[in-house]
Amino acid sequence: MQDGALSVFLQQLVNGLAWGSIYSLIALGYTMVYGILRFINFAHGDIYMIGAYAGYFAVTPRPGGLGLGLFWGVLLAMAACALLGVIIERAAYRPLRNAPRLTVLITAIGVSLLLENVAQHPSVFGPNPRPFPDVIAMRTLHLGPVAVSNLQLLIVGASLALMVVLQLIVNYTRIGRxxxxxxxxxxxxxxxxxxxxxxxxxxxxxxxxxxxxxxVLVALVSQVEPLMGIMPGIKAFVAAVLGGIGNVPGAMVGGLVLGVSEYMVAWHWPDFRDAIAFALLILILLVRPTGILGTGAVEKV
Amino acid sequence: MSRSLWHRVAAPALLLALAALAAGCGVKKANTIRIGEFASLTGDTATFGISTRNGIELAAQEINAAGGVLGKQVEVLVEDNRSQTTEAATAVTRLINQYGVVAVLGEVASSRSLAGAPICQRNRIPMITPASTNPAVTQVGDYIFRICFIDPFQGTVMARFAFNTLKARKVAVLFDKSQDYSTGLADFFREEFERLGGKITTESSYSSVSGDIDFKAQLTGIRAKAPDAVFVPGYYNQVGMIAKQSREIGITVPLLGGDGWDSPKLVEIGGKALEGDYFSNHYSVENKSPHVQAFITKYRRAYGDAPDAMAALGYDSARILCDAIRRAGSTEAQAIRDAIAQTSGFEGVTGTITLNAERNAVKPAVVLQVKDGRFRYVETVQP
Known part of the structure; x- marks a missing residue:
């Protein structure tokens, strides 16, 4: 039986929200760093890649990995990348704290290329994609006209939980203040x-x-590969600008808007899936340069 | 150093040194025949390159053990193109200009063969692609050959299989717009399926070159039209993910594909989601013919795994090339080219190979089904 247009629309909306919540998570990192240093960390997409690999090695059964459960795998990946982020900042960005902003920006691109190419070396991760181990048996739930998989629910749930935790940290803790x-x-x-x-x-x-x-959440439904961070990195940057760079709730909104837009476009015109992100970027810069939730003056990056 | 001194002495000296170096590399060792292979040893379709290289290596070892060709040993030089089209062109240039190979073997992916073929044609170096099925590859020129069937046939095989065997009347197509192989095969499938009276419900695409890993938007659109089957003529890496994601969003009908599915990695990526799906291929490991089984035993002993079709085609391509050099009686390019063109009734592992006037092989295809994580033989389709 064929589905009606409305139910397909709802289905694409649900898919898009799940996918967009991934962009939101990545966009938060861009926006937080921008908020504090007025600088775009272009190595951020590659940290996402390293995180996926850390999760991959954490959950892969011994002897290839540590054989941890998914929850501990995600936590380990987060801890590893938190450490990596701090190291990169200390080694590459802190010495340039008072340098012209362009210098830091180019350094960030350098760090990005370094991570990508080191990761491709056979003695590190190697250039070949690796399928993520099946740690969760996939199930599909039918809610009225919409089918949602447990993996999608996990992605949305985990993203929401992390965003709530982040909001609590930013608004109610000493370090957040x-x-x-x-x-x-x-x-x-x-x-x-x-x-x-x-x-x-x-x-x-x-x-x-x-x-x-x-x-880790993306790798769970696809694979890990050394260049996997490039496209999501750029898209999440667009999401951050879309929502208002420097604005934490803006990054969340921007990610969801981008995810849903991509799905609506890919549904009818798959060729334009990647183009829509940049079309939105141009549009928002023309119409509302501060972003959907952004306030204040925009500075040249 | 003053500027004029640089111009007068140092620069010409440097040029001379470079020229000497280049010439030195180009010198062929008198006792070997150099054959080049460009292959995707790493990257998105790494198993294609690794399997073909293994097959070619095995053939070269056997030929050398039996005394070589024209009294010389065969030396195979392999260049990795990292599964990238631009790298394929660089690899072929290096094989010809730097290593001075007498002939080139490769590639599997049609886009990469199409990048390498014009370079071989321009340099008048014969090239045999073991597995590129897009018809455009051998149309590049009279030095380009293939020892596999072409996609107008492969598309017909799957269209007829869907219509006649599976009784499918409505089929959706999801192809890789960044690969010539995939766009071509999708076209030929659609043509034949509609000619038979079937209906293509949705035609959608993705891009492996852009690194697409999420296909749910396209699959949701496909599911909405309730097709009887989905034709996915892509390469194994994306196909594995597409299989998983199509089951995730509730598509339960079989997926169909072409020889781009053939990789030991396919099932590793797609897992149970691929159970019951079908694809067309060049050969089956279940073929009971003694010389096929002998090849499988030898390959298994050398590399541990059963050979996939890419390994079998690699093996056949190297043997056909060496046979042609032997018949040509020389390593002169024109003579080798003419000898390859006359290949007729060659008993390969992937069938009897005769090259036609378009420099293509006309061979039967097999349809395989994924069952318990293995590729089981279903039927053979004659051209």
Missing amino acids: AMRAVSYDRETAALMGVNTDTVISATFAFGSALAAAAG
């Missing part, structure tokens, strides 16, 4: 006794951990 202060005015915050280096490290740790979680 410090982050908001630094993002408002770094120098004044420093004068008030906020250790800005610690805050910046924490920001990279949180953002990288979220990217790692996104990487």
Whole structure:
């Protein structure tokens, strides 16, 4: 039996929201770093890739991996990438704290290429894609006209939970208050006794951990591969700008809008799936440069 | 160093040194015949390259053990193109200009054969593709050959199988728009299926080159039209993910495909989602003919696994090339080319190979089904 247009629309909406929540998770890392340092961390997509590999090795049965459960696999990947994010910031970005912004931007591209090419080396991850082990038996639930898989529910649920945790951290903890202060005015915050280096490290740790979680969740339904971070990295950057760069709820909204748009476009015109993200980017920059939820002046990056 | 000194002495000296180096590389060792292979040893379709290389290596070892060709040993030089079209062109250029090979074997993916073929044609170096099925490959010129069937036939095989054997009347097509192989096979399938009276419900695409890993938007559109089967003429890596995701969103009808499915990785990626699906291929390991079984035993002893079709075609391509060099009686390119063109009734592992005027082989295809994670023989279709 053929499905009506409305039920297909609802189905694509659900699929798009699940996919978009991945973009939201990655976009959060871009937006948090931008909020504090006014700088786009172009290596962020590659941290997502490393996160996916960390999750892959954590859940792959011994002797190829650690044979952990998915929950611990995700946590381990998040911890590993938080550490990696802090190391990258300390080694590559901190020495350039007072350098022209363009220098840091180019350094970020350099870090990105370094991670991609090191990962492709046969003695690291190797260039070949690897299927993710089947840690969860896939089941499909039918809710009225819409079919949702347990994997999609897991992606949405985990993303939402992580975003809630992040909001709680940003709004109700000491480090969160410090982050908001630094993002408002770094120098004044420093004068008030906020250790800005610690805050910046924490920001990279949180953002990288979220990217790692996104990487594992995507790998779960596809595969891991050294260049898997490039496209999602760029798309999530678009999502961050779409929602309003520097704005945490904006990154979430931007990711969901982008995910749903992609699905609606790919449904009828699969050729334009990647184009829609950039069309949206151009549109938002023309119509509302501060993004959907963004406020304040936009600075040249 | 002053500028004028650089111009007068150093630069010409450097050029001379480079020229000497290039010439040195081009010199053929008197006692070997150099054959080049360009293959995807790594990347998205790594098993294609690894299998063909293994097959070619096995053939070369056997030929050398039996005394070589024209009293010389055969030396196979392999260049990896990382499953990328641009790298394929670079690899072929290097094989010809730097290593001075007398003939080139490769590729599996039609897009990459199409990148390498014009370079071979321009340099008048014969090229045999073991497994590229897109008709355009051998149309590049009179130095380009293939020892497998072409997609107008393969598309017909699957269209007829869907219509006659599966009794499917409505089929959706999901192809890889970034691979010439996939777009071509999708076209030929549609043509024949509609000619038989079937209906294509949805035609949708994805791009392996852009790194697509999420296909649910296209699959949801396909599911909405309730087809009897879905034709997915892509390469194994994406097909595995498509199989998983199609079951995830509730598509239960069989998926159909072509020889791009043939990889030990397919089932590793797609798992149970592929059970019961069908694809067309060049040969089956279940073929009981003694020389096929002898090849399978030898291959298994050398590499541990049963050979897939790419390995079998690689093996056949190297043997046909060496046979042609032997018949030509020289390693001169024109003579080798003419000898390959006259290949007739060659008993290969993948069937009896005769090259026609279009430099293609006309061979039967087999249909295989994924059952318990293995590829089981279903039927043979004659051209």
